[in-house]
Amino acid sequence: MPSSIGLAILGPGNVGSGVVAALRNGVARYGAQVGRPLEIRRALVRDVTRARDGLDASIVTSNFEDILADPDVQIVVELMGAEHPAREYIEAALASGRHVVTANKEVMAKAGSELLAIAAKHNVRLLYEASVGGGIPVISPLSRDLLANDITAVTAIINGTTNYMLTGMAQSGTDYDVALAEAQRLGYAEPDPTADVEGIDASYKLAILCGLAFHVAVAPDEVARQGITKLGAKDFRYAEALGYTIKLLATGRLVDGGVVASVQPTLIAKDEPLAKVDGVLNAVQIEGDLVGRVLFQGRGAGANPTSSSVLADVLDIARDIVGERRPPEAIEYRKLPVHPPAMHSSRYYMRVTVSDQPSVLARIAGILGEREISIASCIQFETDDSAGTAELVITTHHATGAALDAALAEIRALDVVVEVGNVLAMAG
Amino acid sequence: MPSSIGLAILGPGNVGSGVVAALRNGVARYGAQVGRPLEIRRALVRDVTRARDGLDASIVTSNFEDILADPDVQIVVELMGAEHPAREYIEAALASGRHVVTANKEVMAKAGSELLAIAAKHNVRLLYEASVGGGIPVISPLSRDLLANDITAVTAIINGTTNYMLTGMAQSGTDYDVALAEAQRLGYAEPDPTADVEGIDASYKLAILCGLAFHVAVAPDEVARQGITKLGAKDFRYAEALGYTIKLLATGRLVDGGVVASVQPTLIAKDEPLAKVDGVLNAVQIEGDLVGRVLFQGRGAGANPTSSSVLADVLDIARDIVGERRPPEAIEYRKLPVHPPAMHSSRYYMRVTVSDQPSVLARIAGILGEREISIASCIQFETDDSAGTAELVITTHHATGAALDAALAEIRALDVVVEVGNVLAMAG
Missing domain, CATH: 3.30.70.260 (ACT domain)
Structure with a gap:
């Protein structure tokens, strides 16, 4: 058995660099939490000639087979985005007996149930907390903390780009084009904003949430979608006059023996908690028979918040690998004073x-x-x-x-x- | 190996009855999730002559030794409240090799670190999600989902009684005595409201949160406390004029190599998320180096929300006991239509x-x-x-x-x- 937990990072871009930096900064702490150090053994990139912070040139490769060939890689961390070839890489990693952590909402939305079945078959784990809501714990609460509930509804603001734009339109009375230009200037919106403004990104995340909440496989193209491109300053004025604001709301509900799933601009009464989720924040509200409504809110994107979720999954698997671990809830207390x-x-x-x-x-x-x-x-x-x-x-x-x-x-x-x-x- | 997972419930009062009812309603679902049925084998009560919904008289006892004597009790669920004899029972159950789930904030605040050590020594688990924030997942996110973070602050509204009273005072301009009488009339406040209005209840919960967030053992009497009894309608008027509202805020921070922990009425700017947490809602805001600020909000008390957390812990342990379980993230999908x-x-x-x-x-x-x-x-x-x-x-x-x-x-x-x-x- 190796003396460290070996990781491979696929795609050290924006989020990937955040994960690499956090692993470096937290090396001692994470090692203590796991009982064994975490080591990045391989990093898959497109261009091996580019230098990368924190990654020795000797571990960088552009050939995915190099990762499968390294027997000491135990956890594959997929941060490439887009469906292909990420999906094939995840599948190959699972089939080779590696655990996988992914932030890939598109792959999990389109192929999550198949991939989870492959993981189960090979007795390895596939975790994807970072695929929805960035740093906000959502997947794990749905999988574990709310498991006793019959969950009847999920209502979420899960696209930071559009929420930033809609917040701007509500607050400064601007029209769609102005809000988009501003979001693009600040780097919140892509040059081609289609995936965000047409609700495609949110539909991936909602499909994942519906699977977890209702235990029903919902394909992203089964999610009814309406984008925000036709909203005008006028609509915000009228909504305001009616006591509402407008959010791009992702909603999943269990109704009449089936699932209703939609991503659409929606008027929300201003005193609702979700109406107050502004800017680049995300929020997920879950309704269960026992718990009533719970709301999780935080930063839904960005390298650091996403790293928080990716590393939580990595640490969870690493503690599983180190089988002789103490129960996860035991705390190693530090001797620090409590100030008067x-x-x-x-x-x-x-x-x-x-x-x-x-x-x-x-x-x-x-x-x-x-x-x-x-x-x-x-x-x-x-x-x-x-x-x-x-x-x-x-x-x-x-x-x-x-x-x-x-x-x-x-x-x-x-x-x-x-x-x-x-x-x-x-x-x- | 027994064919069911045997539970003992200590104290089937308000929360206990909720747990018993939820176990009965969810029997098929929980059995499928665990891979083996959950069975209440024993219930510890003070008065065995009183009939109890859902509990056969043959399993009810007033003698704790009866529970330790039953080899098929694998998980002890402690819902008695107060420090004694709950603490001694938890300790005895752990020492006898039983897993324990508790909702007892006082015991966990005063003796959590010792009890977790006893659990570790006997290789069993002690889970306590319900001890803070009722149905809101807080303990588990701090233990698992935010583990990669260096957590620097916890800011929380974790006493529903006082939050209900303060919300009333802010909204209707009433004085403390009126707000208390109203809360007592509705059953939100006890006849002797000391533990709530003096911040004692919140100090227990904050001590637990500090232990998890900072990995520092904070005793409840090390938490600086200021009650709400001296607040008047005037203070709310002045706060309002300054753009603030007043909440009983529980705050833990890592400062100057030590922990600052306090429960005190605090002016909060009205546009802060915590200023909008009204009525009997609870909310916990956590600040970490990677994730930034995340907020968890929901119903902090009541039989059903508390049952949600108690049963999440029970299911987690039960799935651990059934060792050959599939990885917890695998989903058994139901065949339900997605409505057009x-x-x-x-x-x-x-x-x-x-x-x-x-x-x-x-x-x-x-x-x-x-x-x-x-x-x-x-x-x-x-x-x-x-x-x-x-x-x-x-x-x-x-x-x-x-x-x-x-x-x-x-x-x-x-x-x-x-x-x-x-x-x-x-x-x-």
Whole structure:
């Protein structure tokens, strides 16, 4: 048995480079978690002459057979994208007894059930958390954490490009063409945006989700699709007037003994959680008989979030390979201190009842200043003329609990201070 | 080897009854998922004379030793709550070689690291997904799906009682006492609300989350705590004026080589996702170096959501026990149809440009009515006097795609209709 877990990376492009970098940065941690180091033994590229960060030239190849020929490659990580030849490579890797981790939504949507059957036949694993929702855990929660549920609906925003465009259209009243140009300028949309704006990308992801949620094989071309290209500023104005916003919604439901699956621009009431998922964020909402509605939200694309999911799958398989592993839920605790409240740093809100005199704020500000607590805002909210008092609300920039407590003690002692009311933390 | 997986339920109260009912309802499904039926062999109660739904009197006992004496009990499910004697029972079950699933936040917060070590020593598993966030997957994503990340912060709303109260105070301007009375009336708050309103319950859950996120053992009494009892309607008014709302926030962060952990009422800017988590919902936001921020949201309490998590853990262990199982990600697909768009049912939004004549709406409404499509609203948004046209936005109640398409064909053919613009689905 080799002393490391051997990986092969197919396609070290954008996501692939992220995975390679994360593996390098986390080498000690991952080795400890698995009980054996993870080692990239091979990388499949198109052009072997190009130098690649973190990959020794000796392990780079443009010939897939080199990977199958290396007996120490135990996990193949497919990050090439597109259906071919990724699908054939995944199949060959599984058939050769290798575990496979893939981020390939197109392959999993079109051939997932066949490939999972091949994996089962060869007693190896095929994991694909990164194929839907980038860094958001979705596949694993559906496979494991929600398994006790009869799942009846999946509703998702799973294309960051279109969500960025639609958010822009909703917020700035621009038309489709302007939103597309802006997304292309920022690199969120491809020069040919068809796969995103026509909902094709989302239909792949929805097909995968339907398979997991309902245990029904849904082909991507069985997903009803409507793109966003005909939406105009007008539609957003009218939706707004009706109390709605417009999102490209991927919806799967179990209805009348069958599955309804669609990707289409949809009006969503503004107080729904999904209506608030803006910009390049993704979100998946799942409805089960026991759990009710759960929502998972995060960054749906990008090298780092996608690496998070790819590596979670790699680590899961690696811990399986190291058979004598401790149960996965055991935690190796680090000896780090838990800081006392005096060391906590926060912004603060404080409500202070004071005598209604001109000098009061100066004196409070002076005390805060001595403790190096900067005032962010100060508003006098209420005056009680009969009592001759006023209520000040002061917010501060970051300060430690110790500095705050010392300042509050002095503020309480001021003759012009009637009472220090609530002092609350402010997030951020 | 027994032909079923034997379970013992400790404490079939509110959550326990939910688990028993879900096991009964899902018996066939769970048996298929595991490859062997799940069987409740024992139930530990205080009063054996009380009849319990779904539990035969012959398996009910008030003596914990009866459970240890049954060699066919393989998984002990602890749902008693409180520290003692739950902790001793969990320990004894683990030491006897049984797997344990628990929903007990107090025990896991105070003794989690010791109990996990005992489980590891006896080569059994101790799972506790239900101890934090009810039905929301949190423990498992932190243990598995986000494992590749260096996690730097956990920010959570993990007490439904206080979140219900604070949401009420924010929305209706009531004071603390009124909000508490209302929550007690609805059964969301206990007669003695201390554990909730003083943040004790949340501090248990945060201690568990910190252990998982940072791999540092944080004792619940090391969590800085501030309750919500002193909050007044005034604070919500002032927060609102500043653009904030107030939530009981549980925060853990890795700072300066140590952990900062606090549960305290906190002002959150209104556009932050956590500011929008209202009522009895819970949410946990996790920040990692790769994934960025991910948010998990759902119902944090209640018999059904909690059962969802308890049973996910039970199924996970049961599949482990049935060693010859297929890889967990293989899906047994059901043969169900994917319905064509004509069979989809939805509410619709349609934008129609028409001649500005009084009879137009009647004719469109007539066509929709013939197809049994009810109009929910109709607004004339814009009139173009020079062209003599107006723009109608019509929203409908639920109708099938087939009915809609047929109606749209007739509407397009009307001489008074210039153009049918966008027709979009409406969620709900």
